[in-house]
Amino acid sequence: MDATTLNSQAERFLAELHRSPQTVRAYRADLRHLTDWLRETGHGLEREALEAYFTVHPHWASATRSRKQTTLERFCRWALQHHLLDRDPTLHLEHPRLPPPHPRGLRREDIERIFAVIPPEQTRDALLFRLVFETGLRIGEALGVHVEDLDLTRGDEHLTVLGKGSRKRTVLLDDPRLVSALRRYLRTLGYTHGPLFQATKNGRGGPLRYQSVQERWQGYAGRADMACTLHQLRHSHATELVNGGVSLATIRKRLGHQHIQTTLRYAEVSDSTADAELRRWRRQRH
Template sequence: MNLVIAEQFGRDHPFARHLHGFLTDQKAVAADVTRVLNSICSRRPRKDVPLDRLRDRVLFETIYMCGSRAAEACGLDIEDFDLRQDDEHLRIHGKGGTVRTVLLDDRGYVALLKLYLARIGYHFGPAFRASINGTGGPLSYDAAHHRWENYCEAAGVEIDIHQLRHAHATELINVGVSIEVVRCRLGRASTETTQLYTLLADAEIRAARRRCDRRRAIPTQDQSQRQRLSAGSSTPKVPGPRSGQVRSGVGQDTTETGNQ
């Protein structure tokens, strides 16, 4: 078990065992999640992408980016999204009537979410409505689970819908977010803990996102530098004339003509 988890909670603590399961679960890795999401549609979808596929992409990415339970995401209303510039948040209604506020810190996700909300044209009510009754009730958990399984099969990846939430927790801890903040974001903290950490969590999540973005940018910079060096080394250098030596060409021909 992770030493930090064991020291903070003890090896037999229920949350410690649960979190250890998050970290040791190798199936729900970020690359596989991204692969499935991209099989649904791009983060910059074409205008002709069917609305139900755009809905599914936003729904499953909401589960992944916010660490929400699938049932919680299916039950979200449009009013739960607060998309004020640079302070975007989501209000999630959890078990036992609890409500937690989650920072929406990924610019690409927020842009996709705004595009989806503009496409559906609704200003209140269920955010993810069933295709068969698009003007009515929300997509059911069973329907969402079935659709996720189909997308995973098409992408050749085996990830249970619950593992989206696991992968999110793993990513946060791997970039240095504290266990209490992760616990609060996943809705596994007590009411008192949630109230205590809500403000601290936003600052910590933003800092973690910046660290993660920098890590992703470093390989790109190194690759660009290697490409420049490779291009420079592949161009043969022609040595210039030594001092006092007559260059071949027009000047040499002129000199020989003058001697004649």
């Protein structure tokens, strides 16, 4: 396919694209940029030409190249379906490695809105999600907690967690509401050893599955008309700690991160917190 054909067929492709206006504009810009380059160089829409196209633009960030490549891949798939291409020239293009997305926390009041729709009789669900939010546990870690991992000695309540790499850590249970809920929940259990959170399928206990927990949380979030993943509970806890002035070293230990670089991804300080810290620093200098 030459540049002239690409230019004319791109508009057909965009007209059939069921995407937001912003996405369509981005796709149009990407296809026009490629069309102009093909016209200037005399290349057609072929694998070697696309490899050269990305090679001569080394300044593009990984995210930019990834977006442009996605545009071309979707156009070429469309062109194949319409018999405009004999083969897909993007098939063997190497995708750039993108950094993991920055986790986004929610405000406590937004998360409390989700907790508020959990039925009172669902004490297990309410406690499980409250535990993740107030301690920053990974959901897998929370599901792996056993009754015997809890130490509810008054004034020194904590639990022992088996984290990634089979590394054990102690997590302080410093939220009074969480501790009270744990004590009430333990009194309802008919056992003193074994998983703290068990399934109740067919009236029999058993391991609570990760997928089941994810589905239940999404159901509650949907009922509260909130977009929030389970992992965002962990990030929201870390964000609260950062904004409360807790050191990154302490947050790293609490979350069970092996490297401080991982903790830094969670360090999303609010503008007001950052401004207050800078003002304190400025006053100390003078």
